[in-house]
Amino acid sequence: MAMKSAAPREPFHLSMLFNDTRYRARSIQVIAFILLVLAAAWLVDNTIHNLAALGKNFSFGFLWSTAGYDISPHAIEYSSTSTHARAAVVGLLNTLIVAAMACVTATVLGVSAGVLRLSNNWIVARLMTVYVESFRNVPALLWIVVVAAIMSQAMPTPSAFRGDNPTASMILWHSVAVTNRGIYLPVPDFSHSLGQLNSAFGALDLNYAAVLCVLAISVLARRSLVERAQRVQSASGERPATWWKSLLVFALPMITLLYALGFHLEYPALKGLNFSGGLLLRNSFIALWIGLSVYSGAFIAENVRSGILAISRGQTEAAHALGLSPRRTMRLVILPQALRIIVPPLISQYLDITKNTSLGLAVGYMDLRSTLGGITINQTGRELEAMLLMMLIYVSISLIISGIMNVYNSRVRLQER
Amino acid sequence: MKVTIALATIAAATLTAGIASAGTMADVQARGKLNCGVTGGQAGFSAPDASGAWHGMDVDYCRAVAAAILKDPNAVTFVPTTGQTRFTALASGEIDILSRTTTWTFSRDVDLKFTFAGVNYYDGQAFMVPKSLGAKSAKDLNGATVCIQTGTTTELNLAEYFRKNNMKYDPVPVENNGDVQQKYLAGACDVITSDGSDLASTRSSFKDPQDHIILPEVISKEPLGPLVRQGDDQWADVARWTLNALLAAEELGITSENVEKLSAGTDNPEVNRLLGKEDKLGEMLGLDPAWAKRAIAAVGNYGEIFARNVGDKTPIGLARGQNALWTQGGLMYPLPFR
Numbered sequence: 001m002a003m004k005s006a007a008p009r010e011p012f013h014l015s016m017l018f019n020d021t022r023y024r025a026r027s028i029q030v031i032a033f034i035l036l037v038l039a040a041a042w043l044v045d046n047t048i049h050n051l052a053a054l055g056k057n058f059s060f061g062f063l064w065s066t067a068g069y070d071i072s073p074h075a076i077e078y079s080s081t082s083t084h085a086r087a088a089v090v091g092l093l094n095t096l097i098v099a100a101m102a103c104v105t106a107t108v109l110g111v112s113a114g115v116l117r118l119s120n121n122w123i124v125a126r127l128m129t130v131y132v133e134s135f136r137n138v139p140a141l142l143w144i145v146v147v148a149a150i151m152s153q154a155m156p157t158p159s160a161f162r163g164d165n166p167t168a169s170m171i172l173w174h175s176v177a178v179t180n181r182g183i184y185l186p187v188p189d190f191s192h193s194l195g196q197l198n199s200a201f202g203a204l205d206l207n208y209a210a211v212l213c214v215l216a217i218s219v220l221a222r223r224s225l226v227e228r229a230q231r232v233q234s235a236s237g238e239r240p241a242t243w244w245k246s247l248l249v250f251a252l253p254m255i256t257l258l259y260a261l262g263f264h265l266e267y268p269a270l271k272g273l274n275f276s277g278g279l280l281l282r283n284s285f286i287a288l289w290i291g292l293s294v295y296s297g298a299f300i301a302e303n304v305r306s307g308i309l310a311i312s313r314g315q316t317e318a319a320h321a322l323g324l325s326p327r328r329t330m331r332l333v334i335l336p337q338a339l340r341i342i343v344p345p346l347i348s349q350y351l352d353i354t355k356n357t358s359l360g361l362a363v364g365y366m367d368l369r370s371t372l373g374g375i376t377i378n379q380t381g382r383e384l385e386a387m388l389l390m391m392l393i394y395v396s397i398s399l400i401i402s403g404i405m406n407v408y409n410s411r412v413r414l415q416e417r
Numbered sequence: 418m419k420v421t422i423a424l425a426t427i428a429a430a431t432l433t434a435g436i437a438s439a440g441t442m443a444d445v446q447a448r449g450k451l452n453c454g455v456t457g458g459q460a461g462f463s464a465p466d467a468s469g470a471w472h473g474m475d476v477d478y479c480r481a482v483a484a485a486i487l488k489d490p491n492a493v494t495f496v497p498t499t500g501q502t503r504f505t506a507l508a509s510g511e512i513d514i515l516s517r518t519t520t521w522t523f524s525r526d527v528d529l530k531f532t533f534a535g536v537n538y539y540d541g542q543a544f545m546v547p548k549s550l551g552a553k554s555a556k557d558l559n560g561a562t563v564c565i566q567t568g569t570t571t572e573l574n575l576a577e578y579f580r581k582n583n584m585k586y587d588p589v590p591v592e593n594n595g596d597v598q599q600k601y602l603a604g605a606c607d608v609i610t611s612d613g614s615d616l617a618s619t620r621s622s623f624k625d626p627q628d629h630i631i632l633p634e635v636i637s638k639e640p641l642g643p644l645v646r647q648g649d650d651q652w653a654d655v656a657r658w659t660l661n662a663l664l665a666a667e668e669l670g671i672t673s674e675n676v677e678k679l680s681a682g683t684d685n686p687e688v689n690r691l692l693g694k695e696d697k698l699g700e701m702l703g704l705d706p707a708w709a710k711r712a713i714a715a716v717g718n719y720g721e722i723f724a725r726n727v728g729d730k731t732p733i734g735l736a737r738g739q740n741a742l743w744t745q746g747g748l749m750y751p752l753p754f755r
Binding site: 068072079152157159181271273276282370377380 | 500501504505508524525528529530549550558559560561562567569572573575576577579580586587588589590591592600603604605606607
């Protein structure tokens with residue numbers, strides 16, 4: 001009916017679908033869609049057909065069988081008698097941990113390098129150019145492998161710390177041991193511990209929960225402090241000094257709490273073949289973390305630089321004319337405007353970092369790719385299922401990250417009225 | 418519309434092409450080359466030399482199969498696979514046969530749908546440590562950092578052994594054998610664990626092999642053998658009986674040197690049957706009568722293969738032990754050619 005009313009005088013012919021510009025675009029789209037569906041159907045059919053030919057069924061039942069292999073590090077309770085599903089979760093957590101750490105360091109590194117590259121200091125600006133150009137023009141994998149090689153070849157073995165006359169010694173007042181297995185760090189420990197709260201999802205350490213609570217209260221207290229200062233400033237024009245009050249609000253409750261809990265550091269100590277106690281940052285983790293950070297940091301530096309350069313020089317001049325210092329000009333005038341240019345490509349960088357964690361395979365980091373997509377596939381032979389599941393997980397992570405970043409982006413973008 | 422029809426035709430053609438493929442044997446004969454999956458480099462079992470020619474026990478087995486089917490022991494394309502890629506390569510048809518120190522286990526045979534042709538090396542998982550570590554037994558390894566090649570039965574045995582003995586360890590998963598060696602030599606791990614033969618082979622490639630010891634505990638049974646896809650029985654038969662022919666040849670005293678003379682006819686009917694003088698075993702297999710003769714002439718009998726690649730005259734220096742023939746107290750028991 002719609003067609004008739006669109007062309008009342010000419011009766012509709014089939015050939016008009018291609019000859020008439022009014023219909024052509026639609027018919028091409030319909031054909032393209034049909035072809036796409038056909039291609040997808042063919043792929044699925046082909047897969048089912050070939051799986052049947054190999055005598056394999058399609059099932060995710062393997063996830064509930066015993067994994068049989070060990071994973072280190074594991075952020076949640078895990079042993080070789082756990083299931084493949086739990087192994088996948090442990091791998092996923094390892095992926096998320098290294099991705100989050102690398103995103104943070106890459107951002108810090110990238111923002112510093114990007115700002116410093118615009119510095120008036122010739123040496124600093126050139127050094128940052130060298131950093132950006134050398135790190136973004138070499139594949140990420142190579143940087144990861146280079147860091148891993150340096151860590152495992154150049155650092156002393158744990159046995160070098162042993163004996164009466166050791167060839168290596170711990171640094172930072174005997175608290176940190178840098179070995180070719182990784183870096184052993186002291187961890188916080190509480191002598192009057194509050195214990196743990198056990199639930200189905202894992203154990204919650206009440207000590208850390210208490211620390212976080214106190215921290216949250218301090219943050220709220222400081223916010224009201226700053227608000228009060230703002231009110232005084234707008235009323236009297238004079239801003240009362242807040243820095244020492246803020247310091248007090250943060251330090252006093254925290255120190256009291258830590259003292260009450262009997263806070264101290266547990267140092268790593270050489271016991272048997274290796275160090276024990278403390279926290280071990282394995283070589284594989286360090287290599288992946290540093291490698292991804294310096295690599296993606298170089299890209300972020302360029303994003304930041306482009307964002308800052310896009311702000312007209314007049315803005316800086318105007319800010320200077322108002323008597324703002326260069327630091328405040330950057331913080332209050334340039335960066336807020338630059339952020340709306342920086343954030344969208346920054347989202348892509350975060351997604352890249354998260355997906356590039358799968359390169360950890362090369363240095364033996366037990367992430368999602370090496371647990372679910374590696375050892376589990378090998379032990380169960382379920383390539384298709386595990387790969388599909390892994391793709392689904394990576395897509396979900398990426399969508400969540402870009403969702404969060406898009407919310408942030410909509411907050412920093414220019415408010416148009 | 419025409420495009421759609423054309424595409425449908427292409428799709429249909431591709432589908433039927435997939436179905437129409439005949440048995441693996443016919444494929445190999447049509448191709449004129451055998452695709453054999455091996456390790457990327459494990460001295461004594463499969464490793465390329467400086468000129469790129471492959472050597473080793475697993476390599477020799479593939480050459481024997483090629484000699485039997487294609488009448489040319491060099492008509493083999495060796496495809497290096499990792500512990501992770503090997504089963505996918507075999508299942509997808511990228512290789513015709515996997516001869517890569519692969520342990521015959523229930524799940525690989527039943528669940529992964531492969532057929533093992535037999536055992537060409539009886540092995541067991543062991544540990545190697547530097548002498549300076551001071552460990553005398555695997556029980557001394559509590560808290561050790563252990564390098565493992567991932568995607569192997571090794572990983573599971575290791576986890577089981579340490580759990581059973583209530584010991585802790587820190588696994589360092591490594592993708593390939595070369596990386597394992599490099600990490601171990603750099604001291605990034607205290608221990609490497611693998612099949613005993615693999616450890617001996619690895620140690621032989623070190624600059625100072627005497628500084629490393631293989632601990633006495635053998636924590637698993639590792640019957641290693643070649644395997645093919647399940648469901649192609651003719652191809653599995655060829656793989657199985659070529660292996661048995663090499664073993665039987667040693668039992669019957671047939672070597673690469675005397676095989677020509679013996680094939681002219683002897684008074685031992687079993688030798689005659691194997692070498693195609695009596696009965697028609699080769700034809701039953703879909704080959705010609707001289708198949709086993711060519712295989713033996715190409716690489717020698719099992720004893721010769723062992724001695725040439727991993728025996729005590731080689732740098733790897735493995736004793737025959739349980740890989741001796743059953744007549745000499747070992748486990749190698751060729752099936753009767755009748």
